[in-house]
Amino acid sequence: MSYVEVENITKRFGDVTAVDDVSFTAEKGEFVSLLGPSGCGKTTTLRMIAGLEMPTEGTIRIDGDDVTDRPPYEREIGMVFQHYALFPHKTVGENIGFPLKMRGVPEAERRERVADVLERVRLPEVMDRSPEDLSGGQQQRVALARALVFEPDVLLMDEPLSALDRVLREQMRVEVERIQREFGITTIYVTHDQAEAFAMSDRVAVLDDGRLSQQGRPLDIYESPDSEFVANFIGQSSQLSGAVGTPDGTPVLETDAGVTFELPQSVAATTGDRLSVFLRAEKLDVSREPTGAANEFPAEIATTNYLGEKTQFFCRLEDGTELIVAKHGFTDVESFEPGDTVYVSVPPENLVVARDPGTDQQSGTAGESTA
Amino acid sequence: MKKDGELSNGSDTAGSSESTESSGGAPLSRRRLLKAGAGATVVGLAGCLGGGSDGGSSGGDGSSGDGGSSGTTGTATSSSGGDEMADTLRFYSWGGSTQEALTKHLIEPFEEEYGVTVEQSSFSSQDKMLANVRSNPAGSYDVIMPSLSGSYNAVKQDLVEPLRLDNIETWSNLLPSFREYNPAGTGDDTFVAPLYYGTVGMVYNTDHVSGSPPFSWELTWDSEYSGALTLEGFAFVRMFTTALAQGMDPNKMEGDAGSYEEGVKQVYDAMAEQHELVKKYWTSGQEQTTLYSNETAVLGDGWSGRILSLQNDGYDNLQYTIPEEGAYGWSDTFAIAKGSEHRYTAEKFIQFAYRPEVMKSLSPVIGYPPATGATSSDIEALPDFDPTGGERLKFQDQKFKEQHQEDWNQTFEQIKLGQY
Amino acid sequence: MSERHETRAEDLRPASSQPLRFRVWTAVLRADPVVRGIQVVKRRERLLTVLQAGLGLAWMALFLLAPLVYILSLSFWQRGAGGTIVYEATVANYQEILLQNVDLLGWQIGNTYLLILWQSLKFGFLTTVATLALGYVPGYFLGRTESRYRSLLLLFVVLPFWVPLIIRYYAWILVLGNDGLITTVLGWVGVASNGYLYNDVAVVTGLVQVLLPFMILPIYNTVNKIDDEYIESAKTMGASPLRAFYEVTLPLSLPGISAGSILVFILAVGSFMAPALLGGPANMMVANLISQTFGQAFDWPLASAMAMVYLVVLFAIITVFNRFVGLEEVFDQ
Ligand SMILES: Nc1ncnc2c1ncn2[C@@H]1O[C@H](COP(=O)(O)OP(=O)(O)O)[C@@H](O)[C@H]1O
Numbered sequence A: 001m002s003y004v005e006v007e008n009i010t011k012r013f014g015d016v017t018a019v020d021d022v023s024f025t026a027e028k029g030e031f032v033s034l035l036g037p038s039g040c041g042k043t044t045t046l047r048m049i050a051g052l053e054m055p056t057e058g059t060i061r062i063d064g065d066d067v068t069d070r071p072p073y074e075r076e077i078g079m080v081f082q083h084y085a086l087f088p089h090k091t092v093g094e095n096i097g098f099p100l101k102m103r104g105v106p107e108a109e110r111r112e113r114v115a116d117v118l119e120r121v122r123l124p125e126v127m128d129r130s131p132e133d134l135s136g137g138q139q140q141r142v143a144l145a146r147a148l149v150f151e152p153d154v155l156l157m158d159e160p161l162s163a164l165d166r167v168l169r170e171q172m173r174v175e176v177e178r179i180q181r182e183f184g185i186t187t188i189y190v191t192h193d194q195a196e197a198f199a200m201s202d203r204v205a206v207l208d209d210g211r212l213s214q215q216g217r218p219l220d221i222y223e224s225p226d227s228e229f230v231a232n233f234i235g236q237s238s239q240l241s242g243a244v245g246t247p248d249g250t251p252v253l254e255t256d257a258g259v260t261f262e263l264p265q266s267v268a269a270t271t272g273d274r275l276s277v278f279l280r281a282e283k284l285d286v287s288r289e290p291t292g293a294a295n296e297f298p299a300e301i302a303t304t305n306y307l308g309e310k311t312q313f314f315c316r317l318e319d320g321t322e323l324i325v326a327k328h329g330f331t332d333v334e335s336f337e338p339g340d341t342v343y344v345s346v347p348p349e350n351l352v353v354a355r356d357p358g359t360d361q362q363s364g365t366a367g368e369s370t371a
Numbered sequence B: 001m002k003k004d005g006e007l008s009n010g011s012d013t014a015g016s017s018e019s020t021e022s023s024g025g026a027p028l029s030r031r032r033l034l035k036a037g038a039g040a041t042v043v044g045l046a047g048c049l050g051g052g053s054d055g056g057s058s059g060g061d062g063s064s065g066d067g068g069s070s071g072t073t074g075t076a077t078s079s080s081g082g083d084e085m086a087d088t089l090r091f092y093s094w095g096g097s098t099q100e101a102l103t104k105h106l107i108e109p110f111e112e113e114y115g116v117t118v119e120q121s122s123f124s125s126q127d128k129m130l131a132n133v134r135s136n137p138a139g140s141y142d143v144i145m146p147s148l149s150g151s152y153n154a155v156k157q158d159l160v161e162p163l164r165l166d167n168i169e170t171w172s173n174l175l176p177s178f179r180e181y182n183p184a185g186t187g188d189d190t191f192v193a194p195l196y197y198g199t200v201g202m203v204y205n206t207d208h209v210s211g212s213p214p215f216s217w218e219l220t221w222d223s224e225y226s227g228a229l230t231l232e233g234f235a236f237v238r239m240f241t242t243a244l245a246q247g248m249d250p251n252k253m254e255g256d257a258g259s260y261e262e263g264v265k266q267v268y269d270a271m272a273e274q275h276e277l278v279k280k281y282w283t284s285g286q287e288q289t290t291l292y293s294n295e296t297a298v299l300g301d302g303w304s305g306r307i308l309s310l311q312n313d314g315y316d317n318l319q320y321t322i323p324e325e326g327a328y329g330w331s332d333t334f335a336i337a338k339g340s341e342h343r344y345t346a347e348k349f350i351q352f353a354y355r356p357e358v359m360k361s362l363s364p365v366i367g368y369p370p371a372t373g374a375t376s377s378d379i380e381a382l383p384d385f386d387p388t389g390g391e392r393l394k395f396q397d398q399k400f401k402e403q404h405q406e407d408w409n410q411t412f413e414q415i416k417l418g419q420y
Numbered sequence C: 001m002s003e004r005h006e007t008r009a010e011d012l013r014p015a016s017s018q019p020l021r022f023r024v025w026t027a028v029l030r031a032d033p034v035v036r037g038i039q040v041v042k043r044r045e046r047l048l049t050v051l052q053a054g055l056g057l058a059w060m061a062l063f064l065l066a067p068l069v070y071i072l073s074l075s076f077w078q079r080g081a082g083g084t085i086v087y088e089a090t091v092a093n094y095q096e097i098l099l100q101n102v103d104l105l106g107w108q109i110g111n112t113y114l115l116i117l118w119q120s121l122k123f124g125f126l127t128t129v130a131t132l133a134l135g136y137v138p139g140y141f142l143g144r145t146e147s148r149y150r151s152l153l154l155l156f157v158v159l160p161f162w163v164p165l166i167i168r169y170y171a172w173i174l175v176l177g178n179d180g181l182i183t184t185v186l187g188w189v190g191v192a193s194n195g196y197l198y199n200d201v202a203v204v205t206g207l208v209q210v211l212l213p214f215m216i217l218p219i220y221n222t223v224n225k226i227d228d229e230y231i232e233s234a235k236t237m238g239a240s241p242l243r244a245f246y247e248v249t250l251p252l253s254l255p256g257i258s259a260g261s262i263l264v265f266i267l268a269v270g271s272f273m274a275p276a277l278l279g280g281p282a283n284m285m286v287a288n289l290i291s292q293t294f295g296q297a298f299d300w301p302l303a304s305a306m307a308m309v310y311l312v313v314l315f316a317i318i319t320v321f322n323r324f325v326g327l328e329e330v331f332d333q
């Protein structure tokens, strides 16, 4: 039994189904992210765990207790809101002391614990300031301190870093993770930023239009997305679709774009199946001459983008289908001009294979990676 | 009908007062509107002084200027010149039913006979009227309508022209008591032409007050009517009536010892005693109507015209009487505004008004007896009609009032606040 | 060509690289008279801005300052016979309304003006407290509700503004009066009375009804702007709805409360019709006294002095209130 169990929750607002039959779990001390594009139902899910929204259907359990029908103030949950929701009429100290005050902790002890938690979020000496006088990053730490000070069962965070600028965001990412580990608190974290989710989480649950697409370790999700949506949403990849054929006895994918792919061993495919392969940009290789590698095919350069840490090649297949190839630490960019023909290759085990929608088998079972 | 110093805001015509009407064509010219606007600014100022009204919306007439200004300001200096009839006459009168009656029974016949266009505007209280005459350019009005008490201020503030009695051929029709009464105390000159008169007499409800007239004002000190008594809220009327009740000459207020100091003390004491019984001091005709008709008050004072119309509406239990000590007399008058460009026409207008047949048709509609000798059975049936030809009427000596009014006001306020 | 001319034409590219007609135009634009002309136009623009601001100030001066200055100067003259004004400067008016019948040592104040001013402030205070008590809940509800009827409900709040004030007060006469609604209804259950009109309660009742929207609307406005997240975060931290209200919503709606209170207080203290129509023999307020002094007694100087003192007292009260509550906050919002 997991520490937090979200079981088949559905939330409907009138005709809108914001969350549709979602289940996931978090172990004690685990950092779980809910990842998905805007509007996919992340916030709604988090709010149901907090008790701010009642699920239309489903059950939520924390440490074995069914809390589905409990109001938020009886749930022992610390929540960091997107805009922090620090009370402007209270000092930082009063803000952080608020949950303690609600629990009847005497003033003196409150001050002590507030000072202590401020120390732990590395923000001493702001106790008597107004939250409005703090910088975004400092407000963030205060919000975190306020959610942690009463040692809640679960910490919920809704895109807490989205209001910060990029540099600060990356610093805070590390900081939040450090604090979470230090407190050892079970955390459910909402974000639409894949890098953020991957960097911080033990496990990630990907949501798509109210439904749970996949959950697992970041590595699993990246390496073996089990749906087109996940593969497209996570990282940069190009998709080619086609039908399985067996010209030499072994099944290969003859794509509509004219390129034939050897499939990974693990894929159980039979002739006639409609499959898609996702070509992750950084898993593709590109060279001027054919190298004889597996799954090699020619393409024409449309543009190149030198980004410093990596270089992107936008290539075009014969039928016009576009592909993105990304090479890290590539310096010989200038020798590639638009119009040049190059050879792109990908080892079969680096292919992400998914069954096309509309085929009978359950989606998300086709891909099996060797990784 | 309106009387001396009726409370302006909150009076029954507050919504429609001070409209600028024009009987007989002559639409407002742009120029007139502009002038009216200028007048309105000053009136607005007066509104400021009034301390603002509840909730921000002005209580009525503060902002609607009273048009009426000279079209040819250049010739204003030769205003009172020619003894010829002019084409127009600017007439500034009480609004409401008084204005209606005046229009139908005086102005329209006058216009017809003399071919003069009378441009009308109206006011809802004496102080507003005086303030407007004072702040608008000379010549903005020809005939204005002060009450006797207002006329004293009008003369002192130099707002009116003396009447050239030779031009008013019907002047001899005026009752002798009015001819002798000289409110302004200005010696030879006559400034006002009284039109009709009335009293602040006693009102009683026959369901609650037994006995029959003549009554004494003493009745209004009877504790039996505690909490059911209403009286006019102006200090000078209270002082006058109380002095009458105390058996004093209200224009001297000398007590038994014969000094004003003692007399006025006696009046104050009596007013303070009476105050304990008062439910509400009324300041407008509308308030009287409400208080007496729903029997919040069953005894008090009031205006006969109001009681008459209540009786006509079926309130047979309401009666009006002039007590044996007499009652405060008032009169509405015509006067000619300072700088009038149509002074001669204005005098002819007064002359026309004093014609017996005009008075006979006007007076019963107004509801008050005429200040001239004109009489008819309708006139004799009016509650305020004085068969002695006005000898019974008691008017306030305006100089006496002017001299003491400040003290009266202050003391009356103190009495009301329980500080006397 | 001077440097100044150069900078004037700095947006033009080097003349040589331009076609001929550009070069001609450049030369024309750099010519002295043209530059001067541009400068004049620019200065004109500045002049125009100054004029616009000046117009605003002039408007203020005309409609706010001028009457005030007029009243102030009036207050130092004297009343002459028959309501005339004697132009002899004096402080007698102020002496009369501030010092007459005042014995501070003996704690005796028999000064009518001060007593009436005090009574007005008292009515203002009572009305403010009552409107706050009655107005907070509707204001709060309107601010928090997500009902689609909210606009309609808001319309109901301001609807009374369309009914003339005097009619609203007369309506109270019909409700509270002798044969009014309340007496009639109480009559059915055997409670006899002579009406509930013409006393303090009637005045405050009328004022509360008339001024309630001035309390509800600012409260609605601030409560409406309180982010749900504040209340929700309080709840996740363990605050019950009641506690969250007390700890969060109420303090955050304070600006609305003070704005509403100040509005209602000012309007109530200066009210004229409520005491005149609904008040009893003793219920006079400062506006009535000023109006009476102005109109009946025709003592414009004294009335002006009364108005000035009233203004100063009100201003002082608001300043003190501001000290404690911080009005800037109200207008910052
Ligand atoms: N209170 C609400 N009423 C109606 N629809 C809502 C409400 N809250 C969220 N939604 C809808 O539910 C969907 C998911 O919203 P949300 O959970 O906020 O998404 P996310 O946080 O992933 O961006 C959206 O389509 C949104 O419009």
Ligand SMILES: [Mg+2]
Pocket (backbone or CB within 6 Å): A039, A042, A043, A044
């Ligand atoms: Mg969201």
